Amino acid sequence: VQRWFSILQEFNHEIQFIEGKSNQAADCLSRDTIEKKTQSLFIKQFDPLYELSICDQDRNGKYKVSDASINKIIKNLHYFLGHPGFSCLTNTVKPIIESKNLMTTVKKICQDCLVCKQVKHRTTDSNIYCGDLTRNGVGETFSTDIVGSFLIEPKPDDVRKVSILTVTGLCSRLTKIALTYDITASTITNAFSNILSSTFNPRSLLSDNGRQFTSKEFRSLLNNRNIQHLLSRPYNPQANSKSERINKSINEIMRISRFGIPSKDIVEWIENRLNLCYNRSINCTPFELFFSSNALNKNIILSNDLLNKSITTSQKNAEYDRNRINKNKNNFDIKIGDYIFVKAHRNQKQDLLFDGPFLVTTVDNKNNGIKNDSYGKSKWTNIRNTFIFKKGRIS
Template sequence: MGPLPNGEHLLVIVDYFSWYQEIKITRQITSADIIKMLTEIFSRLGNPATITADNGKQFCSAEFKQFCTARNIVLFHTIPYWPQQNGEVERQNRDILKRLKISQAEKGHWREGLEEFLVMCCTLPSTPHSVTGKSPAELFFKRQFRDKIPMIADINRQLENPDFRDRDQQKKQLGKEYTDKKRRAKECEIQPGDKVYLKNINKDNKLSLNYDPTPHTVEKNTGGDIEVRNDQTGQVLRRNIVHLKKVEGQWRILDNNKDEEISLEDKPSTSTGE
């Protein structure tokens, strides 16, 4: 569809069954450019069984026919000067053109208006198609897309395919155990309140220290996801446990009076006879 006032064209592709559509913006409409755009789409969605196109020279060229043959796609062409034969696409073109005119009248950016049109007409379950009663994306991908409005489907989706989810969880757990064993991973011994040093990720030179000598206090530990606070500046940082080194000489004792643990930075002195 085009050309638009800025010289660009829209390549509109509609799935006959679901009414799901893809739109590509291009300045060149040669067969090579069309093939490049279709290749990107088919790499995500797979090859269609058939393509029905108009009689534009880019669709009638030997290059485009060879592209369809190589992908086992049957190519049909509409009757010349009879666009009604490809009515689904023509209807979409009319709606798209209307949306572009609205964006121009409202002094908005037509690309953003086009994106809003696709979201509203193709993906949102709250705006089903008038013919099918479902959103095009739901019919095409066989799943319901999430809307910004909380839906009961969010709960139902968690209950779908329990066997698959259990198997997926089991495989992930086995993979984690194998990786932990290979890396000789140990249980996290760093607890909130501990003093740690942070690893220097970006060293200035070869003589730079492996760890920043500034002590940090551990604020939170969530499965190796550590939140620390710089003791000098108060800045809060987030690091993985592998980037931390516990300050040597820390001892944790139990204060019987307060019934809580106290962290000591220096090892308590001992002497003979005590």
């Protein structure tokens, strides 16, 4: 509910109660054809216990299942038993069924089961990370994000709901923030414009696909300032990791500044934490790298080679982190023509975990991206949110 409420904030909306028989929107959603397609996967067509009972038995009492019947019986046992995995199903049927093709059939049934692909938890983030957000020019490329919402009470009984817009330099890590009382496109655009006017003049900006950043007002501001807009793929926070990483520090500050601290002081506190403290990635403070000065002691003389040393440190750290993360990961192995399942974004506990299978139509190896046909529409997805349907065809 909170997620939808935040999305609707930028619209001039009114919430009304509408009786079910008059609520066309709810009626339309209840007739969604996609849901019907998913439910059809659960229809049980045969009784496996009856199919087994008419089979002959060997001297140990095992059912002797013919090659012609083994596939149908195992498939329906798989449904009947609630879709167990390969190991569980194997150890369940092995003591009761005699068939030379038993293991092969069980493996194939479990691998090809569409229901199992949609409802079972599995790791999708098993592919090698690629890409690098390291930049060499101070003040050239920035990333932005919206954090929150948070509740603050600067004065007794004066409770306010706020969000925080962050703008971070990818080279210097210097961050400026703005506290906003809503996240409409116009509010975020104005806050971003104020940050640019006070500190930054970037050539390019990285953001997610949020409505605020893809709005007409925001894009117009970037065009007027000749700023190139780089958009990360949906549901891929790692593509904007610099902005995402500072959110942890912001959350810590907001936990201890909920009561009795004015908004202006909260902004200063957060910026001090982010800009005046040592940053491992650049081997100095962001303030030092951006302004060539130590904010806590102006008498400190900084190295003339600070930028080059910082870039070298940043590149080494990025390479170390990438190697550490990729140590046990696999190479990009999805190709055009493969079928994939895509991680579903759930609202309820019983919602399906994955959606699909979808046909892969385009592959972007450089950015770990794949384009797939999703219910008649081509849609980009990061490989991190998918797994391949190994069969490669739909039977």
